[in-house]
Amino acid sequence: MEDIKQHIRNLLQAEAWTEQDKLWVREYLDKEDLSEMRAVALEEYSNDLLSLTKALDEKLSVRLLDHLHQRLQIKQAKRKTLWPRIAAAAAILLVVGLGVFFYTQRHVEGSGATRDLLANDIKPGGNKAYLVLSNGKRVSLTDAANGELAKEAGVEITKTADGQVIYTARANSDGIKYSNALNTIETPRGGQYQVRLPDGSKVWLNAASRLIYPVSFNGRGQRVVELSGEAYFEIFKNKLQPFVVKSKNQEVTVLGTHFNINSYSDEPDTKTTLLEGSVSVRRLEGSAATRDLSYRRDDVKGGERFGEVVLKPGQQSTIDRNRNFDIQVQEVQNLEAAVAWKNGTFMFTSEPIQVVMRKVARWYDVDVEYKTTPDTRKYTGAIARTENISHILALFERMGTVKFEIVGKKIIVK
Secondary structure: OHHHHHHHHHHHHOOOOOHHHHHHHHHHHOOOOOHHHHHHHHHHOHHHHOOOOOOOOHHHHHHHHHHHHHHOOOOHHHHOOOOOEEOOEEOEEEEEOOEEEEEOHHHHHHOHHHHHHHHOOOOOOEEOOEEEOOOOOEEEOOOOOOEEEEEEOOEEEEEEOOOEEEEEEOOOOOOHHHOOOEEEEEEOOOEEEEEEOOOOOEEEEOOOEEEEEEOOOOOOOOEEEEEEEEEEEEOOOOOOOOEEEEEOOEEEEEOOOEEEEEEOOOOOEEEEEEEEOOEEEEEOOOOOOOOOOOOOHHHOOOHHHOOEEEEOOOEEEEEEHHHOOOEEEEEOOOHHHHOOOOOOEEEEEEEOHHHHHHHHHHHHOOEEEEOOOOOOOOEEEEEEOOOOHHHHHHHHHOOOOOOEEEEOOEEEEO
16 A cells, blocks of 8 residues: 555656556546545645645645646646546546545446446436517527527527527617517526627526526616526626626626626525626625616615625625525635536535535436435535536445435435
């Protein structure tokens, strides 16, 4: 064991790996017992562990994986997704407690327990959504042909082949008199979609999400939209017409910036994570934002009753219904985790199995039933959202404290 540990230390400290080194690592990752790697991780990164009380910090998992990626000379573009292909297998790093585990395709196929999961496997979600026009017509974007979908309020609405809905103002169009016309884009469970709004702003919708927005922003003091679920925003800058996102318990005001909002109704809190620019997060009284999209901040009386914070890049606000809806602000050490879903990755950061399974349920369009009280273990790690559900379930089964059964569109946790 000591010889193997020393070999791992030498590899981690080496400036480059030979082809023989790479082959050794790939073979090592296929082992069931990775105790040597786990031991070296604890020794080599002990400074990171001194400040931790329950689980490895997400920075440690990223550092360890980044080290391996550099040595295997995986291109940066792929490395950003965290889970590129190593040879023919998907190498997945999962950090739980004080252990570092690697998981490959071969482990899924070789286990009797996981063969049952493979037999009833469920494919991942994809680009699926519905567009509701101002006249109430509901269009399935999954089934609609690429090209023009409709014309409303002087705006042409088109669908692209790569899963986008684009709003383009027609020449000499007058959108002012149509400013009350609203459209809605909805993603079902197992769906995602991207929309480019009339002002050029881009929005990525995660599964089970809905965005309501004006067909035209002309004649409005603010560009106001309403979100339920989760979305990532890249907002076109316009100082004269601030962009406002209203979601569960909050209102976010921006001029031009990149940020993510997670406001699912089945989650206890609403999280806003800022990547670029500056946003103001204002706590709204009550459990749901008003549906009047002509709403202006000046219309609200008794503003002192609402909490409000201004976020800087790298910060995240949280409004938790279990904490009297107070706004909490924290620094985010790994911003990639907040938008991993947009980049095609599940990323878990010290999360209990119930939180993990809510994310899984939305993307794979399944229900989850617990046959036993879930353990209190927290999970940190990641896996590509393009994998079938068996890969994720087998990954957690390998940790030894939870088992799954797939029955139709239901996942039973045992």
